[in-house]
Each structure stands twice: as structure tokens, then as C-alpha cells.
Amino acid sequence: MPVGLNDQEIHILGDVVSHKRRIPRGGYLHRTGIKFQSLFAIRSGFFKTCVLEEDGRQQVTGFHMTGELLGLDAISSDLHTCDAIALEDSEVCEIPFAKLEEISLVIPSLMRHFHKIMSREIVRDHGVMLLLGSMKAEERLATFLLNLSRRFLMRGYSESEFNLRMTREEIGSYLGLKLETVSRAFSKLQDEHIITVDNKRIQINDIARLRLKMGNSSCVT
Amino acid sequence: MPVGLNDQEIHILGDVVSHKRRIPRGGYLHRTGIKFQSLFAIRSGFFKTCVLEEDGRQQVTGFHMTGELLGLDAISSDLHTCDAIALEDSEVCEIPFAKLEEISLVIPSLMRHFHKIMSREIVRDHGVMLLLGSMKAEERLATFLLNLSRRFLMRGYSESEFNLRMTREEIGSYLGLKLETVSRAFSKLQDEHIITVDNKRIQINDIARLRLKMGNSSCVT
């Protein structure tokens, strides 16, 4: 699910076209409507991306961590179509897109890799569509936690204990739920001893049962 | 919103790498899990793409018409991650992906165009996420109809009168609603004289008011 570059690949890119940039917690990496110049590879930190309608409706479209690539949506129109906001102090590596395309022509494997990354983003979005379109609140939260868990694991962190960088409201926006519903779903999972919640700190006690939660809407507990 | 190639571009591709294929109504263009070889440009007809979970849950991830490109999701893993099913007799042009990547290296503008198409797909998906995450039934249907309308218009058909190729259930799956809810939303829009519904035949009588429906959840009719 996550759109990732491995360390080595970040370096390959980094050697050729790099420009480090620090974004403090709460800062914007890019805003909707500004001109697109570069993709951004996250070197450290945590971001959310969100789109907002004219009428003020907001939707978090993703949470992004180390190794992931931001800005893919902006290629189509040369304008950023969403905001990217740091949820903790972060560092990104700027990749001028025109240069990336140039280099792709001489390093076909880079091009191929880039295509895979874009495609993976599409697959990820389809997964979110499935979640938003057909899952219940508790299933959504379980899916969300397991996804985070896996991504932390892949980065060498604990898969069973981590702390959330985002608020209940942001989780709710991403999952198509209100913050109260998110909070209740957390409490319910805790009551069933599947997870332990201490504010932002999450401990997964029974990952197998959490997985069951994800899959079976018909499973009456 | 639609991921499109213009006629000329289809021809450029068609001249170099083409293989026409006919898919009858109800036929599969590709299935989840089969090996990815080619992208498919729709020359005529109408498709739906859908993902399904192990537990049988299904979600329509898109409806696709002439000029659009199918198979982008499969690049990431070399396997198709969704089914593509023809909703009417259709014709596609097969584009072996390996060849497309090769050619991209010598026609940079083709590569650039391809990147824009992939990016547009991501933007489209974000739009659907916004819809699924924050809109009410009626708003979803209005958004859906306006999107279809625009795409028909772009292809030289009437923007105000067209017939749906998909069932209420398929619309519902795409919009995250049950078929009964879709039907009721149609009826409501008809009662308000915004559209006229005769089974699959849709006539938009007041496109401006339909647009209003899309935007304002707070608008009390």
C-alpha cells in the first residue's frame, strides 16, 4: 500500500537532483493551486495531504511517512491539487520533476521504478475507495491501524506499539467518519482488549483479532 | 476528471503498437490476479472496473469510456488488481507496456503525456475519495451525473440527455450507496424537476440546479 522508495534509491536520486528542505510541524510543504515544480521524497517526518472543496469541506487523502513520494497528483495539471502539511518536524528531498523526466530517459530502470510508484499510488487509492465505500466504522479503523502498523514495521519500528501523529479529527476525515465515531471505535477495540489506547499512544495487543475486525462485517462479537 | 487520450494520440500509439480486441457486453477485459502485459485504450464502448475483497465485498472503482486508458493499477505489481468488465460491446486497443516504456525513451513527449495520464487518475481517485468521505447520497448522485454529462459532452454527445450503461446497483457500489438509495435519489431529483428519469435514460433539465445539489450540503430545498 505505501508508496515507497528505499534508502538506496533515495540516494541515487539524491546524488543527482537534490535539495533538502526542512518543514516544521504544522508547516506546508505545498498548497493547492501553487505551481508544480518538484516531487518531494520524505526523508524523515510525517505528512498529511488533504483536498478541500470551495464550500469548505475537507478530506484528508493520505498520511505519508519516510520514503514516500509526494506531489504525484500535481503532474497532471502542473498545479498542486492538494495541501501537504507536516504533522511533525520533517525533512524532504526536493526532486525537480523536469530533471527527473530527463534522467529517466537515460536511466530506464529509474523510469520503470517511477511508473511503479505512480501505479502503487493508484492501487492505494482504490483500497481507500473500497474502505470508504463499503466498510463500517470499526472495520475502517482496524484497516487503518493495520496499515500504519505494517508501514512502521517496514521502517524498522515496532508494529505493535506506536504513536499517532494525527488527531482523531484527521483520522476521521481520512476514514470518512466524525471524530466522535473514531474515538468510540478506539474505545470499543480497547474494551475488547484488542488494542490499548492512551491518547495518541496505540498498542496492538492482538493483531490477529484486529485483522478479523477488518474483514468480517458479519462477525458478531 | 477523465483520463483521456485524444484521437490523434491514440493513433500515434496505434501506429506503433496496436492490437485491436473486441469485448462483448459482459466480457472481461482483464481479471484480478492475471499477469499484466498491456494497457488498454478504449476505442469504443463502456467499461467498469471493480475490486473485490476475499470476503466477497465488491466495489466499483470506476466507469470508463472511449479514449480512456485501463490497466494503470497493474503496473505496480505486474498483476492486475481489478476486474475490467465491458458494459456494452466494446473495442480496445492493446498497448504492450514494455513497448510503451521503450518508445517513451525516444519520444519524450509521449512519456510526459503518459505521466500526466497517470497523475490524472490519481487526482480522479482523490475526487472520488472526497465524494465517498464527505458527501450525502443526493450530492453523490448529482456529482456522478454531472461527471458523466461532462464526459459525454467532451466526446461530442449531448450533455443533457444520455443513457446509463450501468445498473443502479453498480452506481451504488461506485458511490458507496445501496441500490435502493440510488433509486430514491433519482426519484427525488425527478420530483424536483431537475432531471427526468426513464429507467436508464436520463435527461438533465436544469444543469445549474444539479450543480447546486453537488455543492451545498447545507442547502435546504
Added chain:
DNA sequence: AAAATAGTTTGATTCAGATCAATTCAAATC
């Protein structure tokens, strides 16, 4: 340390959409 602010939890109530059920309608098939 106190005050202010932002975020979280929990309860009570409401409501949009799901579910269940019964017709109606349309299109294949015989």
C-alpha cells in the same frame, strides 16, 4: 504554577441511509 487552548471521551438524541419486503416494469427466452 495558573490560565487558556486544543484535543479526547462519553452520553443522549436524531437522522440518513441500510435493510426488509412487496410490487412494478422491462427485457430475454420459450
Added chain:
DNA sequence: GATTTGAATTGATCTGAATCAAACTATTTT
């Protein structure tokens, strides 16, 4: 033309999540 089958509409009821509201906790700011 009659029959079967799949799709659509409409009504009645139920329910999961939204909304409203209050209390509580953590984090900044002063």
C-alpha cells in the same frame, strides 16, 4: 404472446453514525 428473469421503484422499519452537549485531559501560553 406467455413466461421467466433481472432490474427498478416504493414503502415500512431499523440501525449505525452524525449531531448536540458536557466533562475531562493534555498541551501551550502567559
